[in-house]
Amino acid sequence: MPIALIFDMDGTLFQTDRILEISLQETFGYLKSLGEWASAAPIEKYREIMGVPLPVVWETLLPDHSNEIRHRANDYFHEKLLGNIADGRGALYPHVIELFERLKQAGCPIFIASNGQAEYLNAIVGYYRLDAWIAETFSIQHIQSQNKADLVGHILKKHRIEQAAVVGDRLSDILAAKKNGLMAVGCRFDFAQEEELMQADAVIDDLLELTELFDLQPLGLHRS
Secondary structure (H helix, E strand, O other): OOOEEEEOOEOOOEOOHHHHHHHHHHHHHHHHHOOOOOOOOOHHHHHHHOOOOHHHHHHHHOOOOOHHHHHHHHHHHHHHHHHHHHOOOOOEOOOHHHHHHHHHHOOOOEEEEEOOOHHHHHHHHHHOOHHHOOOEEEEHHHOOOOOHHHHHHHHHHHOOOOOEEEEEOOHHHHHHHHHOOOEEEEEOOOOOOHHHHOOOOEEEOOOOHHHHHOOOOOOOOOOO
């Protein structure tokens, strides 16, 4: 039976760094206009916590602010992310489409499990037309617990998946795999941290390494 691949989105398939800095700068510029911020946008702090649910992001970046201000910042940030995606400022990581073609040819179902909001994920999938390969995209919003392990468990149950691997760049992806008895593949990409990757079952530097890891044949070649 072909293995199902459950991918994280930010920092795994989508080069979030391309739109992160500009969106954060715009958001904290907005907060300055409200008199709620005075210094530079905390871009490095965001990079450190990349991969956590958005409520945790704003609790971390705005620890002394009210929930109302955090919600306003989140809404503004989300709006700017969507605009930057639509303007083509983002990018997929190299070889995403080639990898997806090989997975599809091998009969391996592809899913997305992300801490991102549904509208944001759908914007990426729509812009790059990834729904030609992806069976279904799941946001953390689908899970009341806001826990990625529960989200992966939901995917397994809904699609009756018995064999799968989780591919992602952060500890939340690795733990989501392990808590569901799945293989964890860590991506040594922009937001990855070595101490987190050490807990993965395998680590890749390029998405096409998955073709060797799961013994996928090159396009146009089939086992006899």
